[in-house]
Amino acid sequence: MKKIFRQLRARLKKNPFRKDDSVQLLSQKKINRRNFIAFAGFAGFNVLAWLSWRWLYKSPLEKPGITGEAKRPLRKALEQNEIIFKNTFSNDHLVKTYPKSMAAKNVRVNSDIGMEDKNFDSSTWLLTANKKDGRQLKISLNELMALPKTEIVFDFKCVEGWDQISYWGGVKFSDFIEHYQLQEEAKLSYVGLATPDQGYYVGIEMPGAMHPQTLLAYEVNGKLLPPEHGQPLRLIIPVKYGIKNLKRIGSIYFSDQRPRDYWAEQGYDYYSGL
Amino acid sequence: MKVKAIREKHPLAIRWAHWINFPVLLVMIWSGMLIYWANDEYSITLFGHRFFRFFPEGFYKFFNVPQRLAEGMSFHFFMMWFFAINGVLYVLYTILSGEWRQLLPNRHSFKEAWLVVLHDLHIRKMLPPQNKYNAAQRIAYTSIIVMGFGSLVTGLAIYKPVQFYWLTWICGGYHAARVEHFILTLGYVLFFIIHIVQVILAGWNNFRSVVSGFEIVYEKNLPATPGKVEEEPVQER
Numbered sequence: 001m002k003k004i005f006r007q008l009r010a011r012l013k014k015n016p017f018r019k020d021d022s023v024q025l026l027s028q029k030k031i032n033r034r035n036f037i038a039f040a041g042f043a044g045f046n047v048l049a050w051l052s053w054r055w056l057y058k059s060p061l062e063k064p065g066i067t068g069e070a071k072r073p074l075r076k077a078l079e080q081n082e083i084i085f086k087n088t089f090s091n092d093h094l095v096k097t098y099p100k101s102m103a104a105k106n107v108r109v110n111s112d113i114g115m116e117d118k119n120f121d122s123s124t125w126l127l128t129a130n131k132k133d134g135r136q137l138k139i140s141l142n143e144l145m146a147l148p149k150t151e152i153v154f155d156f157k158c159v160e161g162w163d164q165i166s167y168w169g170g171v172k173f174s175d176f177i178e179h180y181q182l183q184e185e186a187k188l189s190y191v192g193l194a195t196p197d198q199g200y201y202v203g204i205e206m207p208g209a210m211h212p213q214t215l216l217a218y219e220v221n222g223k224l225l226p227p228e229h230g231q232p233l234r235l236i237i238p239v240k241y242g243i244k245n246l247k248r249i250g251s252i253y254f255s256d257q258r259p260r261d262y263w264a265e266q267g268y269d270y271y272s273g274l
Numbered sequence: 275m276k277v278k279a280i281r282e283k284h285p286l287a288i289r290w291a292h293w294i295n296f297p298v299l300l301v302m303i304w305s306g307m308l309i310y311w312a313n314d315e316y317s318i319t320l321f322g323h324r325f326f327r328f329f330p331e332g333f334y335k336f337f338n339v340p341q342r343l344a345e346g347m348s349f350h351f352f353m354m355w356f357f358a359i360n361g362v363l364y365v366l367y368t369i370l371s372g373e374w375r376q377l378l379p380n381r382h383s384f385k386e387a388w389l390v391v392l393h394d395l396h397i398r399k400m401l402p403p404q405n406k407y408n409a410a411q412r413i414a415y416t417s418i419i420v421m422g423f424g425s426l427v428t429g430l431a432i433y434k435p436v437q438f439y440w441l442t443w444i445c446g447g448y449h450a451a452r453v454e455h456f457i458l459t460l461g462y463v464l465f466f467i468i469h470i471v472q473v474i475l476a477g478w479n480n481f482r483s484v485v486s487g488f489e490i491v492y493e494k495n496l497p498a499t500p501g502k503v504e505e506e507p508v509q510e511r
Binding site: 008009022023024025026028031034035038039042045049053069070071073074075077078081085088089090093094095096155157158159160161162163238239263266267268269273274 | 277278279280281282290293297301309310312313315343344345347348349351352370371372434435436437438439442448449452482485486487488490491493
């Protein structure tokens with residue numbers, strides 16, 4: 001090992017990158033030549049850097065689809081990052097949890113997209129789960145509340161940059177899958193969730209949804225969700241930014257294709273994993 | 275008689291890393307600003323009095339910052355690769371080539387750096403030994419690398435706080451990591467301003483060496499070397 005290192009260093013010393021720094025005589029002609037080459041290279045680099053920047057900055061937006069509004073090369077970069085950083089995802093990597101006493105009493109409300117329908121009645125609400133064979137499960141809040149309850153106090157992180165420690169309670173998504181025998185569905189790559197009016201919708205890759213800290217939450221600070229926090233049921237997925245934590249879940253479906261996603265259509269990263 | 279000669283100063287790899295870093299870091303700072311705008315909560319506040327808010331409305335307007343969070347994130351998470359790779363290559367090169375010996379501060383550096391500062395402020399006439407980099411430069415150019423590494427670590431701690439929870443822990447938590455990331459960026463801007471002033475004061479011979487790689491020196495008693503030698507009258511530097 002040491003030998004290899006020494007050889008490598010010896011080569012580096014010989015290569016043109018490395019020159020000894022003693023004083024040398026050089027004719028004016030040669031000095032001029034070196035300056036010319038160096039400054040031409042420098043100017044070339046600057047032109048190239050500027051052109052690359054213009055190319056990137058003026059590159060066209062992607063075609064609107066599952067994702068939209070991002071410059072094409074940048075969307076590619078986001079998706080490449082997803083492929084790279086998905087490898088670091090593990091069910092053993094848990095979000096840090098806090099004592100209940102640290103949870104905010106006033107939980108921040110940042111958005112009511114998909115909850116504008118004033119006639120929505122949470123007492124008659126049923127969760128629709130779409131099975132692979134086309135059948136639909138209609139599940140009431142009482143049924144969900146009869147399942148084992150999981151609580152979490154964690155640092156909720158918004159894509160805008162703020163974070164807040166908050167305390168949620170509900171059914172683990174993986175428990176939900178097991179109880180309603182959706183194991184076949186859970187073999188698909190994605191799960192899609194949407195509000196009853198389809199005004200807000202998210203897509204989540206299955207490993208993230210099945211993470212042990214992902215909840216279908218019906219409680220905040222030990223009480224049933226108030227309307228502004230997504231009454232009666234919302235998604236709490238601590239391995240994602242807040243934009244994926246859909247409020248007022250109306251329906252759930254499963255797919256091998258990416259489900260549509262409200263913020264991914266507006267230039268944000270589809271994955272948005274933390 | 276003094277003879278015009280050259281001395282190799284900056285290796286090609288270091289010159290390229292330096293010039294590549296500049297536009298990349300510029301884009302990182304700009305896109306970071308677009309991200310920061312979405313939740314611009316930092317200020318300099320002492321004893322309940324807010325002295326400065328990051329950033330005033332006029333500043334945002336001037337740089338056309340508002341409402342570009344998604345765009346800022348996509349630029350930031352693309353350019354981060356160039357910033358990181360260029361930085362890693364630079365550090366690798368300085369280690370393998372032995373350049374680090376010129377760059378790392380040694381046990382005299384902190385005292386000498388103080389003397390350099392006094393000299394630059396025209397308080398003291400004498401300069402301590404300069405070598406390739408003087409003590410103040412050694413400290414500055416090593417700090418900036420440590421800062422770059424810090425931006426990488428705090429950035430990753432913010433970017434993937436669950437998968438790299440241990441990094442976030444080292445940074446003192448998610449909230450702290452964001453503040454550190456922000457302060458490091460202010461540090462770059464400060465470094466840049468001082469750097470530019472120093473480059474202007476140091477003059478053309480110094481600037482050219484970061485492009486061409488060599489400095490021109492006037493030396494006495496050079497050993498005879500084959501080839502044409504231009505001789506010029508004595509010129510004290």
